[in-house]
Amino acid sequence: AQKVTQAQTEISVVEKEDVTLDCVYETRDTTYYLFWYKQPPSGELVFLIRRNSFDEQNEISGRYSWNFQKSTSSFNFTITASQVVDSAVYFCALSEALGVGGADGLTFGKGTHLIIQP
Amino acid sequence: DGGITQSPKYLFRKEGQNVTLSCEQNLNHDAMYWYRQDPGQGLRLIYYSQIVNDFQKGDIAEGYSVSREKKESFPLTVTSAQKNPTAFYLCASRASGDGSYEQYFGPGTRLTVT
Numbered sequence: 001a002q003k004v005t006q007a008q009t010e011i012s013v014v015e016k017e018d019v020t021l022d023c024v025y026e027t028r029d030t031t032y033y034l035f036w037y038k039q040p041p042s043g044e045l046v047f048l049i050r051r052n053s054f055d056e057q058n059e060i061s062g063r064y065s066w067n068f069q070k071s072t073s074s075f076n077f078t079i080t081a082s083q084v085v086d087s088a089v090y091f092c093a094l095s096e097a098l099g100v101g102g103a104d105g106l107t108f109g110k111g112t113h114l115i116i117q118p
Numbered sequence: 119d120g121g122i123t124q125s126p127k128y129l130f131r132k133e134g135q136n137v138t139l140s141c142e143q144n145l146n147h148d149a150m151y152w153y154r155q156d157p158g159q160g161l162r163l164i165y166y167s168q169i170v171n172d173f174q175k176g177d178i179a180e181g182y183s184v185s186r187e188k189k190e191s192f193p194l195t196v197t198s199a200q201k202n203p204t205a206f207y208l209c210a211s212r213a214s215g216d217g218s219y220e221q222y223f224g225p226g227t228r229l230t231v232t
Contacts, residue, residue, distance in 0.1 A: 004160075035220055043206060045161075045223040091160060104168060105151055105176055106221060108160035
């Protein structure tokens, strides 16, 4: 069975600090996909990034960066120079490659509530 | 513009009543999903449908039912058999594929049953 663990329930930092959100996953599949979503107070989940298991390149998008390490089964998310608008709950999620009759859907971690104080 | 709509945003019901949550998408996505979110918890999969007229149970399907008569629509019925129906319900859709494509989410419906 697959599992996603986000050990940090809540993180509070002052604006302009860098912050890293941790994500550790478990899966028996060799092909799988990892995702990060942002949930602002409005409740809608916003897609941030997808990463395939066979691509361990780190990715940077503006102030956001992601570090994928298969050796430690981790997919961590760093926000550089945080801003108040980054305040939200962030979810890490996992899906496995669909085989014939395979189960579909994302497995989510419990989320990390990020608070950026002005 | 394309997206996923869920209505209503807030829903109140008395215990023992069935209630149907609406989910519509105009993204031409084949797959649709229903998740439930409880306070301080991640999302849990209720049902999913990869194609019209077909759907599968997720991890917590008991007390729920769905239908998929049209590609655009995937309504969820919360029945009186669901022991703890009060929650935030999110609908999502995904382009067809092998599971690698990201899911896009609607704004959610917050259901309160008293």
